[in-house]
Amino acid sequence: MNIIGTSVPRKEAPNKVTGRARYTNDINVPGTFHAVMVPAHQAHAQIVSIDVDEAKKVPGVKAIITGDDVSILCGDVTEDRPPLAKDKVRYWGEPIALVVARNEAAARRAASLIKGRYKSLPVVNSIADALDKKAPLVHEKNGSYTVATPPVTPKKSSNIADEANVTKGDMDKAWKASDVKVKVHISLPQIDHAAMEPRIAKAEILADGRVLIHASTQAPFEVQKLLAKYFKLNPGQINVTAPLVGGAFGGKAGVQLEVLAYLASKAVDGQMVKIVNTREDDLATSPLGMGLEADIALGASKDGRIQAADMRFFMDIGAYTDSAPRIARAIAAQCTGPYAVANVHTDVYCVYTNHTYTTAWRGFGHMPMTFAVERAMDELAEALKMDPMDLRELNAIRPDDITPTKARLTRSNLGDLPKALTHMRQLIGWNGGRVEAVAEGKVRVQGVAAFWKTSSSPPNAVSGALITMNSDGSVNLSIGAVECGPGTKTTAAQILAEKLRIPLDRVFIHEDVNTQVDPEHWKTVASLSTYMVGRAVLDAANDLITQLMALAAAVLKCSPDDLDYGDEKIFVRDDPSIYLDFKDLALGYKYKEGDSIGGQLMGRGKFMIRHLNLLDQHTGHGRPGPAWTVGVQAVEVEYDQNTHQYRLLKAATVMDAGKVLNPAIASGQVMGGMNMGLGVASREGIFYDTEGRFLNHQFRLYKVMRMGEQPKQYLVEFIETPQVDSAYGARPIGEHAVLAIGAALANALSRAANVSLNTLPITPETIWRERRAH
Amino acid sequence: MLPFDIEYYRPDTIEEAVKLYRRLRENNQEPVFYGGGTELLTRARLQDVHYDAVIDLKNIPEVRIHGQKGDWLEFGAGLRLTDLADQNLWPLLTATADRIADHTTRGQITLGGNLLSTIPYREISLPFLLMDEAEALIATDNGIERRPMADLTSDSFIKPGEFLVSVRVNGGEAKGVAYRSHKMTRQDWIDYPLVTVAVIKRPDGSIRAAFSGWAGFPFVSSEVNRILSDTSRSPRRRAQQAVSHMPVKALEDLHGRREYREFVTEYTLAQILDELEDD
Amino acid sequence: MREFTQPEQVSLTINNEPRTVVAYPGETLLYTLRGDSLGLTGAKPGCENGDCGACTVLVDGVPVKSCLVLTAEVEDHHITTVEGLREAPIQKAFLDHMAFQCGYCTSGFLMLGHALSQHVDRADEGRRTEWLRSNICRCTSYQEIADAVTETCSSLE
Numbered sequence A: 001m002n003i004i005g006t007s008v009p010r011k012e013a014p015n016k017v018t019g020r021a022r023y024t025n026d027i028n029v030p031g032t033f034h035a036v037m038v039p040a041h042q043a044h045a046q047i048v049s050i051d052v053d054e055a056k057k058v059p060g061v062k063a064i065i066t067g068d069d070v071s072i073l074c075g076d077v078t079e080d081r082p083p084l085a086k087d088k089v090r091y092w093g094e095p096i097a098l099v100v101a102r103n104e105a106a107a108r109r110a111a112s113l114i115k116g117r118y119k120s121l122p123v124v125n126s127i128a129d130a131l132d133k134k135a136p137l138v139h140e141k142n143g144s145y146t147v148a149t150p151p152v153t154p155k156k157s158s159n160i161a162d163e164a165n166v167t168k169g170d171m172d173k174a175w176k177a178s179d180v181k182v183k184v185h186i187s188l189p190q191i192d193h194a195a196m197e198p199r200i201a202k203a204e205i206l207a208d209g210r211v212l213i214h215a216s217t218q219a220p221f222e223v224q225k226l227l228a229k230y231f232k233l234n235p236g237q238i239n240v241t242a243p244l245v246g247g248a249f250g251g252k253a254g255v256q257l258e259v260l261a262y263l264a265s266k267a268v269d270g271q272m273v274k275i276v277n278t279r280e281d282d283l284a285t286s287p288l289g290m291g292l293e294a295d296i297a298l299g300a301s302k303d304g305r306i307q308a309a310d311m312r313f314f315m316d317i318g319a320y321t322d323s324a325p326r327i328a329r330a331i332a333a334q335c336t337g338p339y340a341v342a343n344v345h346t347d348v349y350c351v352y353t354n355h356t357y358t359t360a361w362r363g364f365g366h367m368p369m370t371f372a373v374e375r376a377m378d379e380l381a382e383a384l385k386m387d388p389m390d391l392r393e394l395n396a397i398r399p400d401d402i403t404p405t406k407a408r409l410t411r412s413n414l415g416d417l418p419k420a421l422t423h424m425r426q427l428i429g430w431n432g433g434r435v436e437a438v439a440e441g442k443v444r445v446q447g448v449a450a451f452w453k454t455s456s457s458p459p460n461a462v463s464g465a466l467i468t469m470n471s472d473g474s475v476n477l478s479i480g481a482v483e484c485g486p487g488t489k490t491t492a493a494q495i496l497a498e499k500l501r502i503p504l505d506r507v508f509i510h511e512d513v514n515t516q517v518d519p520e521h522w523k524t525v526a527s528l529s530t531y532m533v534g535r536a537v538l539d540a541a542n543d544l545i546t547q548l549m550a551l552a553a554a555v556l557k558c559s560p561d562d563l564d565y566g567d568e569k570i571f572v573r574d575d576p577s578i579y580l581d582f583k584d585l586a587l588g589y590k591y592k593e594g595d596s597i598g599g600q601l602m603g604r605g606k607f608m609i610r611h612l613n614l615l616d617q618h619t620g621h622g623r624p625g626p627a628w629t630v631g632v633q634a635v636e637v638e639y640d641q642n643t644h645q646y647r648l649l650k651a652a653t654v655m656d657a658g659k660v661l662n663p664a665i666a667s668g669q670v671m672g673g674m675n676m677g678l679g680v681a682s683r684e685g686i687f688y689d690t691e692g693r694f695l696n697h698q699f700r701l702y703k704v705m706r707m708g709e710q711p712k713q714y715l716v717e718f719i720e721t722p723q724v725d726s727a728y729g730a731r732p733i734g735e736h737a738v739l740a741i742g743a744a745l746a747n748a749l750s751r752a753a754n755v756s757l758n759t760l761p762i763t764p765e766t767i768w769r770e771r772r773a774h
Numbered sequence B: 001m002l003p004f005d006i007e008y009y010r011p012d013t014i015e016e017a018v019k020l021y022r023r024l025r026e027n028n029q030e031p032v033f034y035g036g037g038t039e040l041l042t043r044a045r046l047q048d049v050h051y052d053a054v055i056d057l058k059n060i061p062e063v064r065i066h067g068q069k070g071d072w073l074e075f076g077a078g079l080r081l082t083d084l085a086d087q088n089l090w091p092l093l094t095a096t097a098d099r100i101a102d103h104t105t106r107g108q109i110t111l112g113g114n115l116l117s118t119i120p121y122r123e124i125s126l127p128f129l130l131m132d133e134a135e136a137l138i139a140t141d142n143g144i145e146r147r148p149m150a151d152l153t154s155d156s157f158i159k160p161g162e163f164l165v166s167v168r169v170n171g172g173e174a175k176g177v178a179y180r181s182h183k184m185t186r187q188d189w190i191d192y193p194l195v196t197v198a199v200i201k202r203p204d205g206s207i208r209a210a211f212s213g214w215a216g217f218p219f220v221s222s223e224v225n226r227i228l229s230d231t232s233r234s235p236r237r238r239a240q241q242a243v244s245h246m247p248v249k250a251l252e253d254l255h256g257r258r259e260y261r262e263f264v265t266e267y268t269l270a271q272i273l274d275e276l277e278d279d
Numbered sequence C: 001m002r003e004f005t006q007p008e009q010v011s012l013t014i015n016n017e018p019r020t021v022v023a024y025p026g027e028t029l030l031y032t033l034r035g036d037s038l039g040l041t042g043a044k045p046g047c048e049n050g051d052c053g054a055c056t057v058l059v060d061g062v063p064v065k066s067c068l069v070l071t072a073e074v075e076d077h078h079i080t081t082v083e084g085l086r087e088a089p090i091q092k093a094f095l096d097h098m099a100f101q102c103g104y105c106t107s108g109f110l111m112l113g114h115a116l117s118q119h120v121d122r123a124d125e126g127r128r129t130e131w132l133r134s135n136i137c138r139c140t141s142y143q144e145i146a147d148a149v150t151e152t153c154s155s156l157e
């Protein structure tokens, strides 16, 4: 079989081009109630009262819930977030009430009649505000909240929700000994995931006590667990269905609307209630991606070898913690970028502000972290008068090196960065980073940056696969990973088809996930699905093959060892003319006389990543993920020195994919990732005014890339250094193409404009401002 | 989806529309004239406007008028921005229209709706503001009244209960000029303007410029026009002068800071002047 | 004068089929299409603000953002939704070029591509880009979509 490595289309592709693909909001039960959130129009304020009287009078309104009606606090790490603001509002857009009505119009009308009365508090509107000694506290109770999943180290009476540190070697000594030193300060705004499908959840509480949730989520099993915990239910009572997801990018890994939908349903006797974000809600009320301020200092010897890295990262996590502590640890663990640095001291702080709270964003903190490190790398190259590509090659991390958290690297668990760099020189036609004049006032320049990333998953993350057989010998595959675009289901089906040596169209896979039917999969995040699901699928396939062999052996009166399989047959290895078809075994074997044995054959498979551990609280040492994907990205831009406008000519990625399972899907992922990363770098960012009001909560003002703004040319190349413990050697690649492309752009433009561009987004105004300040 | 109930009316004549408005008001209803609906629908969804009835003007023949009649180029208020571009009766108008919103939305936005929009930009007004002979035909209780387009942003231009039927310009004047229309944005092709500048060079060599995005309303300034027309100075110098003599301060918002708007306006004007010099 | 003051039966021609549906005067076309009675959920709400184009359908062959138009305005017009594309070349091109990932934006882009391919005179590259800029895709690089539309338009030339 050669299904692995071929560009088969997505399983659900025909449905997607005919409007038949159904997402959560496309599947509706008549009579469903609607819930609408009432957002606060204050960034930081005490709630004096919430007046719901007028709203209650709106015909069709069935229930109104405010923070006073809800006693739980949410958070997968620190439980600090009330589902509806209680006592205090901490960000503009935070929901202060929930209206449940017969229809959406009534709910919206009523929502607009609900007025909060507030006592304004000073707004913590930036990292600097938050760290000020006299800063108002976003959370007075910081440090006393219940911690659901340690580790987390909040600092009482401060806005620091958590701190993670990593030390390796002797930073101070190495710093003093360094010949060349650079320091950069990086400042990045919060950004949005901007998945095209707004977040949505539906809940229904049946008379028998079961809770049915339908949601656009990357984490149906997490929804199940958290709801069970918050509302003291039995997890088995809760059945979460995740249909096709219309883009996620980490933004649907958190649990927010599901809790509100449950509360809403409970308020109306368990009726089915739907809550669907408007685009405005999706931006301002649901979580964003973090902002970052960072101070990076790198010290190197004259020959360009990095000796010391001293780093402070301050994450603008917004008003609530969500997964920030995990992200902080991911940043700490990979803080040096893909370079071997013997002496490291890194502190990462999660800082509360009165901004919209944040959650995972494609790359789990690695994108902003990479931006900081890669800007510093280019500054170092400049200080050393070295070709930026050479500097990266010289310092590239290699097998037998150890990571900042002292995890040991091998040829299997680490991709081949030096090789990727070599390929990139070719691919983009690297010119050493020279600024080349092309016309009056116009220059052309290239920029490069490299990345690495591991999964930062909890050490006990699980995945599973179930295979059942149909009467014709075809198979059904059931997995717990959600389909949100990257072709997760298709890849799993490919792995199974390859293993069973059957055509792909003989594998059926349902596009949704149902927590009661499908085996648990931790979350569809961290680009891990291929690795984890892939291993579980192989395990299940082996189980099924064993059963097929055993049954066939009984029928054929031989030992399973004598048998082999292929072409949907089990046959005797040295005489293939003696065989049984899969279809004759699938539902048990029926002898001519009619008596039968076996029953339906089902393969079960499971997987858990081995040897992961939580980072040590003091040294930060530990093993944060199974393997590190590496890659290098570059851009070529044309820059107008007078207007500071620029055009993206080329964007290139070379990534070590281990093994490319589906070339077309893989390069689509990478091209899409570059586009997204370049969009972030060139135009995206949340604007808050001086009062902390969220100004751009529509696509009219939160700008993302559109057609024609993408680079003229995308260049994608994969190298394949297998990860031996992964299905067919494949490495995670889903998130990665966003990671360094923005840094590559900043590196190119910094050189073109001859200023340090250390803030995003880089608009012509950004460059103009930096040049004037210069 | 509108969160409140409305009534929808599509009158066939001007008279019907005017009367309908009056009748609805007498009923204590809050009617609005409805062009493309792109603004009325989106603002209603957010409940920052409220109305009980929409009077869709697009079926009234005079509102759909599009062509040359005698000396006049006539543009019905109900024409879509894409209609203007497709017929291309007045290339300057096409140039400005083609940079508003995105193509699909331009197929929905009407000339009248953009001219009378509550957003600050109203970019389609710029070409009209540059003409000596540009007037609006407005349906009032007393029949059609003609009002100069120069008054577009004044309160007296259109009063409650009145609606814009069409706009017309002198064809000779409109087509007898060299022109440029440049939309400058923060970064994106599809965006509100940082500044949109429409500039004409009249047969006598004088220059006029109209601006959207610079302030909370579109405008022309005779002082700025005088400066831009002073050919004794270089285009760059004139552009600099013009920017420092604008009648209002530049906006400072998320599209750009004040000084950056000035910078962009200046180089855009300079470039346009340069080009028009060669024309 | 058309007066439409409360919910009533509205006649629409959708995908070449006459349909009647009860609509409110203030209902957007997007809402009517997706409602229980028509169930045409191919057009997607992405912003209901005219910004994303996921809701794009054709009215008399011209792309329209269905969140920005009242159903009342399109009575007696021909509406084409993605469900009405029957083996249109643009669909195959989208499959061939893998011009989607999550698929949420796909119906809207298909409608733009289809409309372009119906009017070869409109379909030079600049024009194609200008039309396709009306919509947002967050997953792909746009290149895939551009390639699919280009191929469809040029194969018809």
Ligand SMILES: Cc1cc2nc3c(=O)[nH]c(=O)nc-3n(C[C@H](O)[C@H](O)[C@H](O)COP(=O)(O)OP(=O)(O)OC[C@H]3O[C@@H](n4cnc5c(N)ncnc54)[C@H](O)[C@@H]3O)c2cc1C
Binding pocket: B032, B033, B034, B035, B036, B037, B038, B039, B040, B041, B057, B077, B078, B099, B100, B101, B102, B105, B108, B109, B110, B111, B112, B113, B114, B115, B116, B117, B118, B119, B121, B122, B123, B124, B162, B163, B164, B165, B191, B192, B193, C049, C050, C051
């Ligand atoms: C995606 C998108 C992008 C946009 N980008 C831009 C942009 O780049 N530049 C820009 O300038 N604008 C832009 N706009 C805003 C746009 O200007 C307004 O939405 C549009 O001008 C309104 O036109 P309409 O025909 O849809 O008007 P409607 O929504 O129908 O009406 C708008 C206002 O005008 C009144 N009105 C309409 N017609 C008449 C008439 N004949 N007589 C009297 N009053 C009338 C209405 O009562 C209402 O108050 C954009 C809009 C969208 C949806």
Ligand code: FES
Binding pocket: C044, C045, C046, C047, C048, C049, C050, C051, C052, C053, C054, C055, C056, C065, C066, C067, C068
């Ligand atoms: S939903 Fe209509 S344009 Fe976004």
Ligand code: FES
Binding pocket: A196, A246, A247, A485, C099, C100, C101, C102, C103, C104, C105, C106, C136, C137, C138, C139, C140
């Ligand atoms: S494919 Fe997901 S938004 Fe376009």
